[in-house]
Amino acid sequence: MSISESALWTEGLGKSFRLHLQGGLRIPVLADVDLAVKPGECVALSGPSGAGKSTLMRCLYGNYGAEQGRIWLRHQGAPVELTAADARATREIRRHTLGYVSQFLRVIPRVGALDIVAEPLIARGAAPDAARARARELLLRLNLPERLHHLPPATFSGGEQQRVNLARGFAPGYPLLLLDEPTASLDAANRAVVIGLIGEAKQAGAALIGIFHDVEVRDQVADRLFEVLPIQDAA
Amino acid sequence: MSHEPGSPFGGYNFAYLDENTKRMIRRALLKAVAIPGHQVPFGAREMPLPYGWGTGGIQVTAAILGPRDVLKVIDQGADDTTNAVSIRRFFSRVAGVRGTTRTAEATIIQTRHRIPETPLTEAQTLVYQVPMPEPLFRLEPRLAETRRMHALADYGLMHVKLYEDIARHGHVSTAYSYPVMVGGRYLMSPSPIPAFDNPKMHRMPALQLFGAGREKKIYAVPPYTEVRSLDFEDHPFRPHRADGCCALCGSTTSYLDEVLTDDRGGRMFVCSDTDYCEERQEAAATAAPASTTPAPETEGVA
């Protein structure tokens, strides 16, 4: 595949964890990962549990520091090396280019669901009213009743929290979106909504990388699979 | 100390203080005049009267007094209170200067808590007795910090005090020692004169000197210096005066003291400036010799 077409690509990405509290124990997780995703494409990470799919996702988001290799992505029209970006540049990339829907919502105390969803839009410069209107629309589409919109999601069920999380991830329309088990705690109706959202994002030219436990969902949204294999423990 | 019977000043140097001390005080005074409103430390001496009785003012007076000066001393506007009388007597003994109660006759007026009603002239010097020279002392207990605030003209805190007054009482309740800005630069305590007297300090032709004996500070306002009382735009400074006229001279503009006349709640208001009141009574008596009681006088009747 031609790199120049990609929205995100990695070169020999490797990651291990060194646990200093366990006598410097080194746990290798990823080695020589070469992944590339084009705009409008959805790539599903596959591989057995514990192979490092979530670790890869976190590396791609800059949440885990890559140990070897490089991660590149197209940010505002130009290739940028995420692995070389400092904290402020990474924030800037996340604000405009790179979205991430984790498995669990990180709840901010006392902030209502609607504002949690609108926040990344406002951070990108949207007018607060327009941002809230978009947030409301998405929450309703994900079947979160209006009476919950102004409540902080701390007391919501797992499924409700996940839908707030999804709305927050899809609201800004990032060119690059990482999805970690986006449908894990959703019922059939809401799974269908998520499948629809992913389809629309692809239509809009977004590149998506996802971990989908649910094979049915995966088959419907993924254009191809990218296999993440467990590597042999090296001492 | 030996008493020399032949000495004109009861055995003391002229005006009690030795010449070196006077020179030291004069140097402090010159500096104070050069930096209007700024507190200058000086080596205050033990004086033959206790702190709080005007030791700072007396030292300033002693340092500027010459043999031809005419001295007036007032306490709360009156020439005949114990404090005023004893200070005047002190200087007549140790300097042989003439005392007076007439404001217009005096070349030096030492005062506690008032500015005379009669406007002062360039030929006169007003010496204030000051118990606490630091206007910020109730707000900021650290002296080093208040010095820094003065150095940097960092006076927001003083307005906080006025803000608190208005918040609590609806108006600035400070009736005495009402803080002023001198020459647009230094925050200054005018000593515990009534706020009513503050406007008299503004562009006063006479030199104003302030002495604080216990706190060992001297400060000054040179003639014709701008002296502004602090205030807010929507709560402008208002000099307060008791409503009514003086029961003795009929003045409607002078600062009045309330005097209780009996145990049944009887009271009257009289001028706090005794000399001003007496002069007006005399003038009224001259103008209308037949009258036995002083007629309440209105402005414009000469």
Add this chain to the structure above:
Amino acid sequence: MSAPLLEAKGLNLAFGAVRALDDVAIDIHPGEVVAIVGESGSGKSSLLRVLAGQMRPDAGTVLYRDPAGTAHPVHGMGEAALRRLMRTDWGFVHQNARDGLRMGVSAGGNVGERLMAIGARHYGGIREEATEWLKRVEIDPARIDHLPRTFSGGMQQRLQIARTLVTRPRLVFMDEPTGGLDVSVQARLLDLIRALVADLGIAVLLVTHDIAAARLLAHRILVMRRGQVVEHGLTDRVLDDPQHPYTQLLVASVLAA
């Protein structure tokens, strides 16, 4: 990208044999919230005081860039300029509200002081602004004339925040702002700080030993130990994938929320 608001390089400071700062560099950009974490004695409070101009380093420079873009050496601008900065462009929130408030002055007077210090002379206007700020920090405006000593610890701290932010500073130094408060009170205060800082776009330099507070508030984290910055980076990167043994220990010592 914008130039840094505050830029420090090569900071060294020793107290006798103890190195409080060992070649520390840090910068902070407009609107950025940076946390300095570490245990007691790590040098984080010394760093804050050096950056705020309250303490002179043995070596190194701290530059502050004013709104016009001119950089000023913090330790060479003179006390008058530094004080002016401290009551206009900068603010300082102390751990102990008593150090940041005037306990003998009403809540309204406390909030109004900075306004008056920069020349506000309209009583009604000052009072209106103070009322607005009391509301913003969730203190009943009916208590505007009450003394802070009648307030709870959390309220005192919120009042200190209002007093500091009323002039909309560009950079606020915070020294353990939630230290010494009950856990439930801490959460409310942290959230309030988070919302206000985001709303006003203020840059904050926050010193804390509370990892959870740093995670909630900070965009970036510096981990200090024995006077050195041992690790720094994006908040979630440092806390989720700590590299330095000390950071790993620090993160492992926190109970998961």
